[in-house]
Every structure is written in structure tokens, then in C-alpha cells.
Amino acid sequence: MNTFRTRKSSSSRGVLVAGGAGFLGSNLCERLIADGERVICLDNMQTGTPENLASLAREPRFSLIEQDVCDPIPANLDVEAVFNLACAASPPRYQADPVHTMMTSVVGTRHLLDHCERHGARFMQASTSEIYGDPLEHPQREGYFGNVNPTGPRACYDEGKRAAETLCFDYLRGRGVDVRVARIFNTYGPRMRPDDGRIVSNLVCQALAGEPLTIYGNGEQTRSFCYVDDMIEGFVRLMRVDETPDGPVNLGNPGEFTINELADMVLDLVETTSRVVYEPLPKDDPQRRRPDISRAEAVLGWRPTTPIVEGLPPTIDWFASLVRPARETQHRSRALSAAVPGAA
Ligand SMILES: NC(=O)c1ccc[n+]([C@@H]2O[C@H](COP(=O)([O-])OP(=O)(O)OC[C@H]3O[C@@H](n4cnc5c(N)ncnc54)[C@H](O)[C@@H]3O)[C@@H](O)[C@H]2O)c1
Numbered sequence: 515m516n517t518f519r520t521r522k523s524s525s526s527r528g529v530l531v532a533g534g535a536g537f538l539g540s541n542l543c544e545r546l547i548a549d550g551e552r553v554i555c556l557d558n559m560q561t562g563t564p565e566n567l568a569s570l571a572r573e574p575r576f577s578l579i580e581q582d583v584c585d586p587i588p589a590n591l592d593v594e595a596v597f598n599l600a601c602a603a604s605p606p607r608y609q610a611d612p613v614h615t616m617m618t619s620v621v622g623t624r625h626l627l628d629h630c631e632r633h634g635a636r637f638m639q640a641s642t643s644e645i646y647g648d649p650l651e652h653p654q655r656e657g658y659f660g661n662v663n664p665t666g667p668r669a670c671y672d673e674g675k676r677a678a679e680t681l682c683f684d685y686l687r688g689r690g691v692d693v694r695v696a697r698i699f700n701t702y703g704p705r706m707r708p709d710d711g712r713i714v715s716n717l718v719c720q721a722l723a724g725e726p727l728t729i730y731g732n733g734e735q736t737r738s739f740c741y742v743d744d745m746i747e748g749f750v751r752l753m754r755v756d757e758t759p760d761g762p763v764n765l766g767n768p769g770e771f772t773i774n775e776l777a778d779m780v781l782d783l784v785e786t787t788s789r790v791v792y793e794p795l796p797k798d799d800p801q802r803r804r805p806d807i808s809r810a811e812a813v814l815g816w817r818p819t820t821p822i823v824e825g826l827p828p829t830i831d832w833f834a835s836l837v838r839p840a841r842e843t844q845h846r847s848r849a850l851s852a853a854v855p856g857a858a
Pocket of ligand 1: 532533534535536537538539556557558559560561562563581582583584598599600601602603604618622640641642643698699700701702
């Protein structure tokens, strides 16, 4: 099935997913295989795992190259589309080697863009809402330039992703590479890592372990949470739409919750004795985050369809399967739906 129409399309050409062994990447690889594509995953296993790809191990249209994107991409890899998801997304993981994080976004993205230029392939960059920093505009539209600290501990990720976007649009303008940029907002779901330091995994794993749920600051900061299947649908639509979108496209769920509300939902869904504790806010932690997705709706006909009350139970099951048998986990989602009307 040849669904990424490019100037050199042929049925034998594949789709490269850099960072395909991670949380979003492995879900994307599965989706592309289900759609009939030939998929090559390139990953250095920094935060990804071969277990994430276990369902594809015997799939003849799937192959794995264990490699860092900072090293040159094998020149003979004939692909018609490249998804660049390579970059640790979890703050403790990307801050552990900040120089490598910055190089992954800059050098790695350049390698992949050069590869697309050589092969006439289409390119999608997994950018991030972090490029808006601690935003002074709300909700965030793509035209907002952001409020980012360029020298703080998160800068290796935030500024790396901003530089990668710059490269993307320079390759689009100057070298004719068909580039699409997804600005991804907080996404959750099965295959997140329990130790990734993000809010959904932190709260769910603490509740499952019967430990206090740690909230940084007063918990009134807001986030939007997009279920993984919705995000993958957004990636695929962004890559398949015929006309190159005019600029980056926000992908995320515009439903906005405070961290306190999220903690309450987790406590309602997991049978636990845990209670909430408050700790000081880390440096440069944004206060508000919510995507304006009107561009994605207009250009891709896309909007998320999974409310958080439907996305949290399979996510909790996933974490429960890692830490204790799933049957011990009890959900009370009906009670939660009643408690949070219109939750999405
Ligand atoms: N999950 C989210 O909520 C979210 C939000 C915004 C942006 N994103 C972006 O989406 C992409 C995927 O995120 P995720 O949540 O799946 O993270 P993840 O850490 O699970 O996946 C990243 C993958 O990239 C690989 N990788 C990292 N550095 C690499 C390198 N130098 N060379 C080759 N492979 C490398 C890792 O091993 C891993 O498999 C990332 O680029 C991230 O910045 C994710």
C-alpha cells in the first residue's frame, strides 16, 4: 500500500520511523504495519525497548536498525516517508545527557532531512508544546513564538526542538523537502515508561504502589492530555494530507485539567490508600498548557475522540501489568464519569 505520495513513489519503498521503539514510535509502527506499509524502525534504545516492538517481531514488512540518529543514516535505505520521533521525551532522561539531547534534535534531524532530500521522501518532525515554554498566551496557537528559557536545565530539549523546527522549514524553503511539523502536546497511554517522570505515569504508578501522589506546586497548573491512539491518527493524517501544511500543526487534546483534578481521577480509578502530597515546583515548569487545534481541524479534519475517562483505564492496566497483576487493579470509571462531567 503506497499511501505517502511523493515524487519518487514506488510500492517497494518503505517508511522510516526514527525513535520507533519508544512509547509513541512503537504505537506508530504498529499502526503503519496495520495499514499495509513496509516499516523500518531506527532507534538507539536510549529510552525505547525491543519489548515495545514484540508484536512486530515476526512481521516480514518490519525491520529494526539499532543506531543513533547522530550517526550517518545508511544511504541505501530507500524510503518514501520519514517520521522523526527520535528524542527522549522524559525530563529526567533527556536531562541526564543534555548535550546528546541537543545533538539528537539538531544533528539527528539534519541527517534525516538530508536523507529525505536524497530520496525525495516526505518528512514529519515530532516537535513539542515545550517550544511554547511557559506560555504568555492561552490557549497556544501555532503563531505564538513562545517563552522559553534558553539556558535552563530544560533548554537542551526545548531549544533543541526549536532548532529542529528551524532546520525543517529551511529544508522546506531552500531544498524542497516536503516537511510536516507536529507540535505534540502531553500524550499518555500504554507503553509509557513507569520511570519517565511525566505526570500521568508518576501519579498512576504512585497510586498503584500505594505511595503518596506527588504534586509539584499547588496543583492548580493545567495540562491537556491526549490519548495515544488519537495522537497516532493525527501523525498519519499529517503525513498523508496532499498539500504541505503552511507551518507547524498543534496536535493535542484541548480538554484542560488541573493537576489536582488529574490526581483525583487517578485516585477514583485505582483502588489505593494513597493520598496527595505537595512539593516545590521544578524550575521552568509551565503553569498553563492547552492546544488550539483549529489548524489541525481545518487542514487534517482531525480532533481527539478519546475522553480522559476512557483513556485512563487502559493506561492504568498497562502500568498495573508492569508492577502487579492486572486483576488486582480495580476501576471505578462509571463513578468518575459522573464526577467529571464533559471530561475530555
Ligand atoms: N509523549 C509525549 O507526550 C510527547 C509530547 C511532545 C513531544 N513528544 C515527542 O515525540 C517523540 C516521541 O516521544 P515518546 O513519548 O515516544 O518518547 P520516548 O522516549 O518513549 O521515545 C523516544 C525514542 O527515541 C529514541 N531515541 C532517543 N534518542 C535517540 C537517538 N539519538 N538516536 C536514535 N534513537 C533515539 C529512544 O530510544 C526512544 O525509543 C519525541 O521526539 C518527543 O520529543 C512526545
